[in-house]
Amino acid sequence: MNGKVMVFAPAPVLTVTIERQAGQEELHVHAGGQGVWQARMVASLDCEVSLCVSVGGEIGQVLTDVIGRLDPSITLHAVNRGEESGWYVHDRRKGQRAEIAEHPGPPMTRHDLDELYNTALIEGLRADVSILSGPADHAIVNADAYRRLAADLGANGGTVVADLSGDLLAAVVAGGVAVVKVSHEELIDDGRAKDDSVPALVDAARQLRDEGAQAVLVSRAGDPALALFGDDRVATVHVPKLQVVDHRGAGDSMSAGVAAVLARGGDLEEAIRTGAAAGALNVTRHGLGSGRGDAVRELVGRTRLEPLEQS
Structure with missing residues (x-):
């Protein structure tokens, strides 16, 4: 069972990175945003992906082309919106990401959001698991759309995994979800x-x-x-020690790993260990949401859950 995952990525961004390799200047153009990175990892774990996005303007045209070439297992379902898609430009020539400029994009209109909602609902009902990811700026998408989408998918037999924070987290949890992934910094914030x-x-x-x-x-x-998870079970998740190249994207890979296992019919413990392994592998690479499936599977066998002793 390969499984099928719908990824709700309402507002992907075009990423432009300047690098220096072997003494030469290089320009890299990619599709970015939480949902895009999650879709890449899910596909690497042998699942089919329906990636539901909204794009607009010239940047949206470039995004459509770039996403279409990500992976043959990813099927793009793009809704054209009236406003230009978001973007950012980073300079990484000195080894660290330095932001030059960025624009997440304007808030989605009601009409555009309705079209995207319907697309995600249809594809989510056809999928084994749906991942609800967030935009670069929470103001882009009305939070209640997340509540409704989680509720509608769950009420019709869908399994929902969410990786969100703030008002979007509160909304999606109110709709009901199978798994929520959140960072400790987000819980504090x-x-x-x-x-x-x-x-x-x-x-x-x-x-x-x-x-x-x-x-x-x-x-x-x-x-x-x-x-x-389960009947109030609390565990710590231990992964192999690996050298960190770039910590960004580890949480997105974790959510993707959880969703991929659930989509293939695996249990929650396996899903948690796979998610943790995918996140651990991601930090060893420069590409967000990247990593080979065979490497993730090797790390899964070295990842363990330990019951947390509570007073």
Whole structure:
């Protein structure tokens, strides 16, 4: 069972990066944004992907072309919007990302959002699992669209994985989701956790469960992730120690790994270990949401869940 995953990526961005390789200046143009990176990882784990996006203007035309060449397992479902798509330009010639300029794009109009919603709903109903990802700026998409989409998919037998924060997280949890992935920094920024201590983060995870999430996965940068699942089971997720090249995108790969396993009919423990392994592999690479499936599977066997002893 290969499985099929719908990724709701409402506003992908065009990424332009300047690099220096072997003494030569290079310009790299890619499609970016959380949902695009998640789709890449899901495809690398042998699942079919329906990527539902909205794009507009000249930048949107370039995005459509670039996304269309990402992976043969990714099928693009693009809704044309009236406004220009977002973008950013980074300079990485000195080894670190330096932002030159960026524009996430304007808020979606009601008509454009309705069209995208219908597209995502149809593809989500056809998929085994749906991932709901966020835009670069929360103001681009009305939060209630996330609540409705999660509720409509769940009410019709769909399995929903969400990787969101802030008002979008609150909305999607209210709609009901199978798995929520959130970072400890986001829990603190949202006022859900008072600090980064394990008890505070576990309490925040339980709050999300009480609001509508069946399982919660909390990433903690270099520390083991926390997983709340089943009958109030809490575990720390331990992955092999690997050298970090770029930490960005690890959380997106984690969500993608969870979704890919669930789409293939795997259980939640396997999904959590695979998600953690995918996130660990991502930090060893420069490309966000990148990584070979065979490498992820090798790391899964070295990833373990340890029950958290609670007082």
